Amino acid sequence: MIEIDGLTKRYGDKTAVDGLSFVVEPGVVTGFLGPNGAGKSTTMRMIAGLDRPTSGTVRVNGKHYPKAPAPMAELGILLDARSVHPGLSARSNLLALARTAGIGRRRVDEVIELAGLGEVAGTRAGGFSLGMGQRLGVAAALLGRPQTVVLDEPVNGLDPDGVRWIRLLLKSLAAEGRTVLVSSHLMSEMAQTATQLVVLGRGKLITEASVEDFTGHATGTGVLVRTPETVRLGQLLAAPGITVINDGTDLVRVSGTTAEQIGTAAWRAHLPVYELTPTHASLEEAFMQVTQDSIEYHAGATR
């Protein structure tokens, strides 16, 4: 479990993380979302004790991590793929970390196989592709079979096979009762992997919810209706709380009511309907709606 309470981190006048509080529960995969610069990586660094909070506390499995007697049993962390020594082989990199906790070569070979690095274990990590480096970083995070696993953008640079591997890995870690916190920019990937979400914007908590609740509240959830009589449909459905949007084609997007009610109303009015499809906002749409006010770096002049 990760408990974050009133966490704040300032670098000079810049506040990277601002009064953040949330809890990451064991047994489920928790997605950590936020635009670039929202403070995700800074928060993760504070979880690992690499950065010292300006104020507030972080507890990992109920303990202050820097004082944990067996750190590798508590927390495994992937911060970025370049946290390795390029002059050392993958195996030496892992062995050096393993030694600090008395972990033997057998476990090192195990995580090498697990991460699919068997063939390159003896080559210098400096020559690794981003994906390979990412696999090495994940292997390092798993070395101690930690109770809590924190991964920053683990699927970055991975091939489809690697993406699938991470997805299954995270789910199996959670199923074993471990705490799993994972950040990603790939919303579709997150929607498939995570069941809980923590969303940050400008260093502050925007929301903490299940993926279902998060997307359910977003606009884009509604019913898509295809009819030749779009104007009549609009008049038929007009009521407070119901919005009907027509883009000029024969497609109408209705929100605030259900497919059943639209279908029944159309049937009663003898209004032909060719298609009636309930839609759900994607995680990406929900994310964009929730974070658009807190995006720090906008592309071009879109705002």
Next chain:
Amino acid sequence: MSAVTRPGLAPAPMAPAPAPATAAGPVTQVRVVRAEWTKLRALRSTRWCALTAAVLIVGLGAAIAGSGTAYHVSPGDSAAKGVSVALLGVLFAQLVLGVVGVLAFSGEYGTGMIRATLAVVPSRLPVLWAKLIVLAGLVLPVTLLCAVVDFFMATALESARGGSAISLTDPGVLRTVVGSSLYLTVIVIIGLALGALLRKTAAGLSVFAAVFFVVPIVVGALPHKITGFAPYLPSNAGGALWGNPLTTGHELGPWTGFAVLCGYAVVLTGLAAWRLRRRDA
């Protein structure tokens, strides 16, 4: 437990266990030393630097002993001084070992490995002590071996060319041979502390080179009236122990000088420890 090690398997639908199995034991100083030794041994640069230092000490010693006029012990030219001259390579080896020391920390900051290192040893200080123990444990025996080999080769060459026969039991000779190795061991620790303190390889190496090469030369060229502090410069203070041939004029006593050098190492290591504890990684 086994599900983690088999990526192809779908997760087993089981209730969350309160305390999942772990493989990691407590962090101890001995374990961190073993971890640092694993890194140092596996790095190619370690082998190259050790080899370069050995070639510099022994090779330069052989070149000096085998050329020029043979060394004759006289009231002005002691046996120990002759040995010091044959150890001239120490002055160049110290640069190589300074690089090894600086890189031991700055290399990890430069590559980002420091984040992995400190994430598994979040109390941090054991990493500094481990690097210090491992470097000193490597440099002391290697340089001692080089100094002894250099001594026997140089004295054999000198006496073969008609110079005085110098023995390890002559006054100050053993101290000079062992002292050169002690000096280089403290040098590598100073390099390590600079690397930890400054974190950037370029900054660490610049300061190291300035203190051990530039400053002694500049001070040596200044009028004697204003260079009363010269014996206390790290290179001159430490040089008193092994008779650095470039030191001229007033010197501290051999062990006093060495104590001053150790003082620099202690202060720098203390600052490095303080910074390592306090600053974000």
